[in-house]
Amino acid sequence: MLTPPGLLLHPKHPDMITSGFTNTHRLFLQAAISRRLMTQAAALNVYSQICNVTEEQFDQDQFQDFITQLNEGLNNVELEFRQAQDEISGEAVVALTNTNGQKIAQVATGYSPTELEYFKHLLDAIIMADDEAFCISSTAALHEAGKLKNKENKALAIPKREAENLLDRFVADKWFIRSAAGAYSLSMRSLLELQTYLKETYGDQVQECTLCMEIITKGQRCEVAACSSRLHHHCASQYFKNMSNPVCPTCHSAWPGRVLIGLPDKTSAPSMIRRRRRENDVAGDREGEDGNARGEAEDDDEDEDAR
Ligand SMILES: [Zn+2]
Ligand SMILES: [Zn+2]
Structure with missing residues (x-):
C-alpha cells in the first residue's frame, strides 16, 4: 500500500482528505502540494508517471475528470485545483489553491x-x-x-x-x-489563489479580461481611453484570429493591439x-x-x- 509521507493537511482528520481517493489521487496531490503551480503539460506528465507506479491506466482524456474528482475530495479542506492560461505564455496551467482566500495569512x-x-x-x-x-x-x-x-x-x-x-x-x-x-x-x-483578496481589497483597480473575465495584469487594452476593454494576449489572438481588421469587442473601434497592460519582459x-x-x-x-x-x-x- 502506497501511503505518501508528508500528506498532513488535516492531522486530526486524516480521512477527510483521503476518503474516496485512490493512490493515484493521493500521489498526484502530493506532487501538486510541493509544486503548487504546473503547466498542464507538466501535470499530465506527472499524472502519467504516477499511473505507471500505481498501475492504473493512463488516459489523457480522463485528466479533466481526474481533476474534478480531486476537487470533490478536497472540497472540505478548502483546497482546489484551478486551471487557467498563463498571462505571458498563454500556456494552460494547473494550480493547487487555497480557497479560503479572504485573508492573506491563510493563503x-x-x-x-x-x-x-x-x-x-x-x-x-x-x-x-x-x-x-x-x-x-x-x-x-x-x-x-x-x-x-x-x-x-x-x-x-x-x-x-x-x-x-x-x-x-x-x-x-x-x-x-x-x-x-x-x-x-x-x-x-x-x-x-488571491483572486478573492485582490478583488475585495482593490475593487476596480483590479481589471478583468473582457473575454475570459479572469483578472488581467498582462495584455492589451483598448486605445479609447474611456473604454473598459482589456484582453489577455492569448485571448486577443484567439478572438481576432479570423478578423482582418480587429475591432474592440466593447466599443468596436480599431484594435491594433499597441497599448499594453503590464510591461514586456525586456x-x-x-x-x-x-x-x-x-x-x-x-x-x-x-x-x-x-x-x-x-x-x-x-x-x-x-x-x-x-x-
Ligand atoms: Zn482573457
Ligand atoms: Zn473599446
Whole structure:
C-alpha cells in the first residue's frame, strides 16, 4: 500500500482528505502540494508517471475528470485545483489553491506577520503601479521594505539584505515573477489563489479580461481611453484570429493591439508608484493630496532598474 509521507493537511482528520481517493489521487496531490503551480503539460506528465507506479491506466482524456474528482475530495479542506492560461505564455496551467482566500495569512502560509506585511505592501505597489504597468522595479520593491508599520503605526522596517532574501523567497514560492530586467509582477499562483483578496481589497483597480473575465495584469487594452476593454494576449489572438481588421469587442473601434497592460519582459519597470488606496501609508502622508501621490523617493535610484 502506497501511503505518501508528508500528506498532513488535516492531522486530526486524516480521512477527510483521503476518503474516496485512490493512490493515484493521493500521489498526484502530493506532487501538486510541493509544486503548487504546473503547466498542464507538466501535470499530465506527472499524472502519467504516477499511473505507471500505481498501475492504473493512463488516459489523457480522463485528466479533466481526474481533476474534478480531486476537487470533490478536497472540497472540505478548502483546497482546489484551478486551471487557467498563463498571462505571458498563454500556456494552460494547473494550480493547487487555497480557497479560503479572504485573508492573506491563510493563503500565503509560512511567513511571519512582518513578512506578510511586506508581501501586502508589494501587492499594493504592483496593483497601483502607474499606467496599469502592474509591476514594480527591484529598487521600488526594496524601498517598500522601509515603509512597513505595525498596527500601532510603529515602524517595522526590514533591512535591505533581509528584504532581498524575502523577495527571492516570494519568487521561489511562485507568488511573484521577476523579469529579466528585475521587475516584479504577479504570478499565476497569486492571480489564481488571491483572486478573492485582490478583488475585495482593490475593487476596480483590479481589471478583468473582457473575454475570459479572469483578472488581467498582462495584455492589451483598448486605445479609447474611456473604454473598459482589456484582453489577455492569448485571448486577443484567439478572438481576432479570423478578423482582418480587429475591432474592440466593447466599443468596436480599431484594435491594433499597441497599448499594453503590464510591461514586456525586456523593459525596465517603472520607478514611480501611484497609490490610490491605503493612503495612510508614507506616500499619502508625504503628498497629502488627492490619492494620486507619487512615490518621489523612488526617483533617486532609478538607474538601478536596468541591472
Ligand atoms: Zn482573457
Ligand atoms: Zn473599446
